[in-house]
Amino acid sequence: MKKYTDQGKNDTRSGFGAGLAELGRLNPNVVALCADLIGSLKMDKFIEENPERFFQIGIAEANMMGIAAGLTIGGKIPFTGTFANFSTGRVYDQIRQSIAYSGKNVKICASHAGVTLGEDGATHQILEDIGLMKMLPGMVVINPCDYNQTKAATIAIADYEGPVYLRFGRPKVANFTPVDQKFEIGKALHLTEGTDVTIVATGHLVWEALIAAENLESQGISAEVINIHTIKPLDANAIINSVKKTGCIVTAEEHNVLGGLGESVARVLATSQPTPQEFIGTNDTFGESGTPAQLMEKYGLDNKAIEKAVLKVIERK
Amino acid sequence: MPRLEELQDLTTQVRRDILRMVHKVNSGHPGGSLGCAEFFVALYNELMELNEGFDMDGKGEDLFFLSNGHISPVYYSVLARSGYFPVDELNTFRLINSRLQGHPTTHEGLPGVRIASGSLGQGMSVAIGAALAKKLNKDSNIVYSLHGDGELQEGQNWEAMMYASANKVDNLISTIDLNGQQIDGSTDTVLNMGSVRAKFEAFGWDVLDVKEGNNLEAVIAGLKKAKSMTGNGKPICVLLHTVMGNGVDFMMHTHAWHGKAPSDEQLETALAQNPETLGDY
Numbered sequence: 007m008k009k010y011t012d013q014g015k016n017d018t019r020s021g022f023g024a025g026l027a028e029l030g031r032l033n034p035n036v037v038a039l040c041a042d043l044i045g046s047l048k049m050d051k052f053i054e055e056n057p058e059r060f061f062q063i064g065i066a067e068a069n070m071m072g073i074a075a076g077l078t079i080g081g082k083i084p085f086t087g088t089f090a091n092f093s094t095g096r097v098y099d100q101i102r103q104s105i106a107y108s109g110k111n112v113k114i115c116a117s118h119a120g121v122t123l124g125e126d127g128a129t130h131q132i133l134e135d136i137g138l139m140k141m142l143p144g145m146v147v148i149n150p151c152d153y154n155q156t157k158a159a160t161i162a163i164a165d166y167e168g169p170v171y172l173r174f175g176r177p178k179v180a181n182f183t184p185v186d187q188k189f190e191i192g193k194a195l196h197l198t199e200g201t202d203v204t205i206v207a208t209g210h211l212v213w214e215a216l217i218a219a220e221n222l223e224s225q226g227i228s229a230e231v232i233n234i235h236t237i238k239p240l241d242a243n244a245i246i247n248s249v250k251k252t253g254c255i256v257t258a259e260e261h262n263v264l265g266g267l268g269e270s271v272a273r274v275l276a277t278s279q280p281t282p283q284e285f286i287g288t289n290d291t292f293g294e295s296g297t298p299a300q301l302m303e304k305y306g307l308d309n310k311a312i313e314k315a316v317l318k319v320i321e322r323k
Numbered sequence: 324m325p326r327l328e329e330l331q332d333l334t335t336q337v338r339r340d341i342l343r344m345v346h347k348v349n350s351g352h353p354g355g356s357l358g359c360a361e362f363f364v365a366l367y368n369e370l371m372e373l374n375e376g377f378d379m380d381g382k383g384e385d386l387f388f389l390s391n392g393h394i395s396p397v398y399y400s401v402l403a404r405s406g407y408f409p410v411d412e413l414n415t416f417r418l419i420n421s422r423l424q425g426h427p428t429t430h431e432g433l434p435g436v437r438i439a440s441g442s443l444g445q446g447m448s449v450a451i452g453a454a455l456a457k458k459l460n461k462d463s464n465i466v467y468s469l470h471g472d473g474e475l476q477e478g479q480n481w482e483a484m485m486y487a488s489a490n491k492v493d494n495l496i497s498t499i500d501l502n503g504q505q506i507d508g509s510t511d512t513v514l515n516m517g518s519v520r521a522k523f524e525a526f527g528w529d530v531l532d533v534k535e536g537n538n539l540e541a542v543i544a545g546l547k548k549a550k551s552m553t554g555n556g557k558p559i560c561v562l563l564h565t566v567m568g569n570g571v572d573f574m575m576h577t578h579a580w581h582g583k584a585p586s587d588e589q590l591e592t593a594l595a596q597n598p599e600t601l602g603d604y
Contacts, residue, residue: 037459061490064482064485066479066482066485068448068478068479069479069483071448072451072479073449073486075438075448075452076388076438076454077456078452079381079438079452080453080457080459080460081380084452099442100445103439103441104448108439110438
């Protein structure tokens, strides 16, 4: 099995900040908006270098989504920044009408997604955002796995014409993808080859999947790990081709199993390659306060939970 | 003033279009549409600097955003009669496979429309965004928007108003259609908003009233005055006092025709009060 090494823990939101700063230099049409969370979204560098292209909206997320939609009408490429909960659930109707239905070229950049936001608790830990965004016609949904990939994704989506939801988190997680890896929307990445089980993971659970795969290898189980950074459009062929070989699949995400990546994968498989599947994700619940590691363990989102799910799904083959 | 007569004829014809569109499909919103006929005719024919044709970015021309999208009949009629799409197409209003959706959208590629509206309270934010883009593009043209008075009950408007003054968005003219009616009754009985003028002023806007919002000359004069006030560091609010259902006696001064189509007989009565001037579609 190919080995991946942690190049040093870093937060995906800093990957976003670095990507945005680079975009500021690359693309004069990129503008950024924030709802009083500049530091949380790591937007400082972009603002320092491009003060005229930054809009501090204040604590008014609905207004931010509308202003972003309006800016596209002058040919701008707006990147909005706030927490994932306030980027989606709070402003669903604004995104639906003024951005998605209107086909506007807005990039909704959402930090602090999932339970690993930690101690702030359930009000700030959205676990439904992937579902909300993937249901919107025309919305691209991206959930990169580490710092490098978040940076690459941020830069790549500026070249895509249309609405995009880019989701990332707060905690420092393993940074293991190559620094120069090209980001292609909708193109899944095979990380390890395997024959006994397919593990498709998204976000920082990709790293947990890699650890699980390594542990499984020592038990004689060969796992194929696929990084699904784009949940919509989903790379159906990559998934179908893998399960044709392995015969079973585990999906892993820091999101409610209702409406997340796992359900998208299940639909693809049910219609073209029925396959036993186990779901790693939160089970129709809100989160709570705690450290990220405690919450990952309690809600069954870590490598141990993935390992268990693999053993279970192999039994069902 | 022959020009004014011409525009008056257009206004009457727009009223006929509204009535016929809503009647044909037996659905739609005639009341607010009829009340805003003078505003739309004045805006598209006297006020706005417009480029030939239509492109989404609208650089180098004035832009208009309709926030209260349910008054689509008046919008579609004026857009069609301003050359954005064939007047014949008004026949397809609210029908299957039409570009003229019940509420306006960009989704079907209808020229003239730059944002979807229908879910209320979103248009002012969009207009601010477009105005900010004009400033970034060193484009001196103006952004106009229209909002219902009942629509101001949506909180997003107040977020937008606060932002526009704090950030000196002074290339924006937002007009409020003060007809005092909404679906469930008068705005005073549903949710009394007190003084809309005082509220806009408190939020740092320059405000002017057009007392006779259904007098074409007064509307043109008011909008020209508003235009002269742009560029002075403040967003401009025009309080347009209109009568819902204006031009059709039995539809006036009531919320009853907010979203109801006239019967065959009612249509004949209403059309008789607005004789054909420029030709029906």
